[in-house]
Amino acid sequence: MSQQKSKSKPKKIFWKRYLSSKYVGFDLDHTISKYHKLKLSILSTKCYTKYLVNEKGYPEKVLKFAFDPKICVKGNLVDIEKGNLLKVDSEKKICKVLHGDKIFNESEIAKEYGENLILDGFEGFSNKKYLVIGTYFEIGAGYCFNRLVLMSEKGGLKPKKTNQEIYSDLIESLIYTYRVYEQGDFYPSVSQDLPGIFDDNTKDLKQLFRLLRKDNKKIFLLTNSIFGYVNLTLDYLLGSNWQEYFDLILMYAKKPVFFQSGSQTPFIDVKTQKECSLKIRYPLQNGNVKDLMKFLDLEQNNEIIYFGDHPIGDVREAKNHVNWTTVSVIEELDIYNNEQSDNYSESIEKRKQIWGDYLFCNKKPSYWGSILNQFSDYQTASLSHFLIDLQKFQKFGALDN
Known part of the structure; x- marks a missing residue:
């Protein structure tokens, strides 16, 4: 992090959990998809x-x-x-x-x-x-x-x-x-302006998913975005066969409610708009984590790793309610984020004139910085950055703390 050393958990703990995990899940916006913000x-x-x-x-x-x-x-x-x-x-x-x-x-x-x-x-x-x-x-x-x-x-x-x-x-x-x-x-x-809105990280995404499959991981999508937008985004980033990359496709999930123990919202078939059971490689919406965990039939909740950008909806609630291993995608760790806009770095400086760093508030962690440090097991600036770490791990079997 830019002002102080991160207090996130040691990386070796995460990689131990990675080895024992069976499912790896991803949010869509600002996780799989990167924007010219x-x-x-x-x-x-x-x-x-x-x-x-x-x-x-x-x-x-x-x-x-x-x-x-x-x-x-x-x-x-x-x-x-x-x-x-x-x-x-x-x-x-x-x-x-x-x-x-x-x-x-x-x-x-x-x-x-x-x-x-x-x-x-x-x-x-x-x-x-x-x-x-x-x-x-x-x-x-x-x-x-x-x-x-x-x-x-x-x-x-x-x-x-x-x-x-x-x-x-x-x-x-x-x-x-x-x-x-x-x-x-x-x-x-x-x-009408896909290249102008999205940062094209297609090559890295496909390689990351291939490496996860190499490690026998099942991959799922869990996003609050609606089907039309999911289809538009992933068709652009992964191609018309994007559904083949995921074992489960869960949309309009209404996180953080999705994770909360009292939620009994059923899964809905996107095509028929009727209640249904979970299906492999089939677009569903709504739902709740209790039914998801029952369908996956895992011995331990931490056999799931979940990547997301939202400190509450993706990270804290997934950790608090079901103890998933959580990865925070914190784009602010990489301040330029491969932006195409020539004046993006200028806009960063404008923001800092008033608000400073997203992760810090004066000399203390910001509210969001403290949430991310407390509830995320791993932090990365993007899936492209995580891909580099995964490649090192697969090659050397360990990463420094």
């Missing part, structure tokens, strides 16, 4: 603003919002009531606040949130008080919230909207943008 944020912002203007009656000047990467970053929290963007540390202590264009100093943060600065009622999930900007898909929503609150306070929204109303409208725009493949502009825009 600046372009992704610009596109999602355009989709949100278009919905707000066309469907919710916002003024047309909202369409002119030009995404600014320093305003909102992955890991921010939106304080809905106060209209602030926040960053919190491992103790849930607020260390940075942005309202409109104003960056709060320490005394202003204390005045706004109390002397102890501890964020009440936050456990890592979005709730009625806070929206978690957990992925790059949501950064545009955080940016729009910031700009719309500022516009409202300056009298630019008529009729004037409360912060809660702005938030509710933005949530509607997210649901409209991502929930149904046949509606909105996001999916058509991606399909």
Whole structure:
């Protein structure tokens, strides 16, 4: 990690678990698929603003919002009531606040949130008080919230909207943008510019899957993305035969609920939209981890290794509820991420002007950094980086701590 040495578990423990594992699972977005993230944020912002203007009656000047990467970053929290963007540390202590264009100093943060600065009622999930900007898909929503609150306070929204109303409208725009493949502009825009949206890591993906098969691993996909988008993405990255790479294909899983013990959501056949049992190499959606584990009939939960990028939905819940061996894919460990955009490195510096490092908050781990260190058994910047480690392991049988 960039500022302090990682406290993640020794690598030799992970590789011991790797040898005894039978299944290796993968999230899709920001795990299998790598994005040109600046372009992704610009596109999602355009989709949100278009919905707000066309469907919710916002003024047309909202369409002119030009995404600014320093305003909102992955890991921010939106304080809905106060209209602030926040960053919190491992103790849930607020260390940075942005309202409109104003960056709060320490005394202003204390005045706004109390002397102890501890964020009440936050456990890592979005709730009625806070929206978690957990992925790059949501950064545009955080940016729009910031700009719309500022516009409202300056009298630019008529009729004037409360912060809660702005938030509710933005949530509607997210649901409209991502929930149904046949509606909105996001999916058509991606399909028309696949090389501009995705970082082509096809060669590495195919080689990684071959090496896993060489070690007799069964491979599954477990993602929250809907079938149309999964098919679009993997057809581009792996080819029209992409389903052959996976023994199980589980989509729209609604993580983190998928992992929680109380979930009894049945698996649904994507084609018929009817309840069904698990099937090999067949696209299913919804479901729950209890039925998955029963189908796999494993002696121990840690016979599964799971790769994912989301600290809560992929890592903490998989570890807490079913004790899977977890691999965090933390793109921020590799700050340039093979971006094509010439100004991406500039956007990184802009973000750090306000928010600093994703994994740290001043001199402490950020909330997300602490989650990843506590609940992930292995950390990597990308599957391409992990491929290098796997090749070394298969060749030499060991890696240094």
